[in-house]
Amino acid sequence: MSRGNIYVVTAPSGAGKTTLVRALLAADHKVQLSVSFTTRAPRTGEVNGKDYNFVSREEFERMIAASALLEHAEVFGNYYGTSQPWIESMLSQGQDILLEIDWQGAQQVRRLLPEAIGIFILPPSIATLEERLRGRGKDSEEVILRRLSAAREEISHVDEFDYVIINDHFDEALRDLVAIVRAERLKLGRQSAFHQAMIASMKG
Amino acid sequence: MSRGNIYVVTAPSGAGKTTLVRALLAADHKVQLSVSFTTRAPRTGEVNGKDYNFVSREEFERMIAASALLEHAEVFGNYYGTSQPWIESMLSQGQDILLEIDWQGAQQVRRLLPEAIGIFILPPSIATLEERLRGRGKDSEEVILRRLSAAREEISHVDEFDYVIINDHFDEALRDLVAIVRAERLKLGRQSAFHQAMIASMKG
Numbered sequence: 001m002s003r004g005n006i007y008v009v010t011a012p013s014g015a016g017k018t019t020l021v022r023a024l025l026a027a028d029h030k031v032q033l034s035v036s037f038t039t040r041a042p043r044t045g046e047v048n049g050k051d052y053n054f055v056s057r058e059e060f061e062r063m064i065a066a067s068a069l070l071e072h073a074e075v076f077g078n079y080y081g082t083s084q085p086w087i088e089s090m091l092s093q094g095q096d097i098l099l100e101i102d103w104q105g106a107q108q109v110r111r112l113l114p115e116a117i118g119i120f121i122l123p124p125s126i127a128t129l130e131e132r133l134r135g136r137g138k139d140s141e142e143v144i145l146r147r148l149s150a151a152r153e154e155i156s157h158v159d160e161f162d163y164v165i166i167n168d169h170f171d172e173a174l175r176d177l178v179a180i181v182r183a184e185r186l187k188l189g190r191q192s193a194f195h196q197a198m199i200a201s202m203k204g
Numbered sequence: 205m206s207r208g209n210i211y212v213v214t215a216p217s218g219a220g221k222t223t224l225v226r227a228l229l230a231a232d233h234k235v236q237l238s239v240s241f242t243t244r245a246p247r248t249g250e251v252n253g254k255d256y257n258f259v260s261r262e263e264f265e266r267m268i269a270a271s272a273l274l275e276h277a278e279v280f281g282n283y284y285g286t287s288q289p290w291i292e293s294m295l296s297q298g299q300d301i302l303l304e305i306d307w308q309g310a311q312q313v314r315r316l317l318p319e320a321i322g323i324f325i326l327p328p329s330i331a332t333l334e335e336r337l338r339g340r341g342k343d344s345e346e347v348i349l350r351r352l353s354a355a356r357e358e359i360s361h362v363d364e365f366d367y368v369i370i371n372d373h374f375d376e377a378l379r380d381l382v383a384i385v386r387a388e389r390l391k392l393g394r395q396s397a398f399h400q401a402m403i404a405s406m407k408g
Contacts, residue, residue, distance in 0.1 A: 122399075126406050156407045163387070164395035164403075176390055183367070183387035186380055191368035195326075199368075202330050203360045 002194035004091040005184050006113055007031065007098045008106045008161075009177075011121035012151030014132040016167045020121060021100055023170075024177050031096040031181055034087065037063065040078035053083075071101060071108035084112070096181070103157035110160075117184050118161035119177070124168040126152070206398035208295040209388050210317055211235065211302045212310045212365075213381075215325035216355030218336040220371045224325060225304055227374075228381050235300040235385055238291065241267065244282035257287075275305060275312035288316070300385070307361035314364075321388050322365035323381070328372040330356070 011017035025033060037053045039060050048054050055063075060079045063069050072081030082099060090097050099109065099116075109116050123129040129151055133144050158164060163180050167173040184190075192199060215221035229237060241257045243264050252258050259267075264283045267273050276285030286303060294301050303313065303320075313320050327333040333355055337348050362368060367384050371377040388394075396403060 122403070122406065125402065129406075152407060155403075158403060158407075159392065159396070162392060163390045164392055164399075165390060166395070166399065176386065179383040179386035180390060182380065182383035186367045186369060186384060188363065188366060188368055191370070192363070195368075195370065198329065199326070199359070199362060202326065202333075203356060203362075 002094055002190055004093070004095045004097060005181075005190065006087065006091060006109070006116045007096065007119060007181060007184070008109055008116050009098060009100050009119045009121065010103055010106050010154070010157075010161065011167075012123070012129065012154040013147050014129045014151060015121045015123045016132075016170065016173070017100060017121050019170070020165075020167065020173055020177055021098065023174050024181065025098070027174070027178055028181055030185075031098050032090070034082055034097050034099045036080050036082055037069075037072075038078060038080045040080075070112055071099075071105040073102070073104060082109070087113075096185070098181075103154055103160065106157075107160065117163070117180070119163045119165065119180060120158045120161035121165045121167050121173070122155065122158065124166055128168075206298055206394055208297070208299040208301060209385075209394070210291065210295060210313070210320045211300065211323060211385060211388070212313055212320050213302060213304050213323045213325065214307055214310050214358070214361075214365065215371075216327070216333065216358040217351050218333045218355060219325045219327045220336075220374065220377070221304060221325050223374070224369075224371065224377055224381055225302065227378050228385065229302070231378070231382055232385055234389075235302050236294070238286055238301050238303045240284050240286055241273075241276075242282060242284045244284075274316055275303075275309040277306070277308060286313070291317075300389075302385075307358055307364065310361075311364065321367070321384070323367045323369065323384060324362045324365035325369045325371050325377070326359065326362065328370055332372075 009017060009021055025031065035049065035053055037055055037060060039055060039057045042048065042054050046052065060081065063081065064072065068084055069081040070084040070087055072079060087097060106118055130148060133139065133147050165173050165176045213221060213225055229235065239253065239257055241259055241264060243259060243261045246252065246258050250256065264285065267285065268276065272288055273285040274288040274291055276283060291301055310322055314322065327336065334352060337343065337351050369377050369380045
């Protein structure tokens with residue numbers, strides 16, 4: 001059985017990452033989103049095991065202590081993280097997994113799984129990003145400026161990724177993302193493992 | 205100006221390489237086929253500078269002596285080869301170039317241009333390959349057996365390539381090829397070079 005690929009998708013807030021990833025998952029049923037563990041309370045409509053695995057703070061801290069997390073972070077007093085045994089089990093079954101995380105999470109993943117394929121999504125410009133953040137019309141000026149500053153911080157890590165997608169036109173950016181996921185499956189190592197017997201028989 | 209990519213496509217005879225490459229070029233106008241130099245006589249309908257650059261044996265041997273060939277081979281008494289200055293000039297203009305050559309040519313190209321992206325196209329099985337070669341209905345048994353043996357020889361070099369496409373269903377194999385060409389343009393190095401100023405401005 002050939003091992004699955006692990007794709008790590010990172011972007012500054014406002015770059016359109018979530019919409020792109022959702023469209024990728026609809027277009028390519030062979031890749032599955034990783035379900036994070038979190039200690040925050042479920043919001044209305046969120047389903048345990050689908051949107052997140054909701055766990056208690058004690059449970060999460062036990063996972064940290066047991067080194068069972070591929071990456072984790074504390075945001076506004078809540079823990080978020082990815083279970084390493086879950087990822088390992090999926091990959092070893094040949095399942096492709098996609099992680100939507102920030103640059104810090106991506107660094108942690110790369111340290112433990114150097115084969116992770118890093119994809120960074122950029123807005124076409126900071127002006128566009130600002131426009132998009134303002135367009136939501138739900139945030140105060142202070143929040144917008146903090147998000148912009150966080151976006152620059154995120155973008156300063158673009159060089160740590162394998163691929164860069166510029167989300168100027170959604171359809172093109174989606175085609176880019178679909179192409180990367182597809183092409184990575186065609187790499188020699190994966191194809192050799194997946195079609196080992198067939199290729200061996202053809203070499204004669 | 206960002207440098208173009210060089211794609212090297214190799215396959216055993218009967219794997220469907222030429223049809224796939226033709227369809228790729230129709231689907232993706234940013235990639236251009238390399239035009240080989242040859243000493244063989246033009247066939248009816250072949251256009252100089254488009255199908256091949258037709259040159260005399262003396263001219264070709266001058267190119268060999270001047271190390272002006274990225275790769276070359278002699279087949280049935282005729283020379284075939286790729287001009288290095290032409291490839292260099294295209295790549296430095298940002299043009300993506302595709303070479304359709306055999307494993308020996310691919311090895312020569314990789315030696316001089318290690319960044320070349322190698323794509324190997326496999327038939328789904330030797331039986332299918334044999335069927336396809338026989339299906340042409342124009343070759344003698346002896347020729348078919350020689351082609352099959354050459355195909356196995358070619359396939360024994362699959363591990364020297366970056367990507368492997370299995371041409372079982374034409375549409376899927378074409379999507380594979382299109383995805384590889386597209387994804388390779390999204391690699392960090394190329395995107396950084398191409399969008400240098402924009403990315404720098406966003407890092408703030």
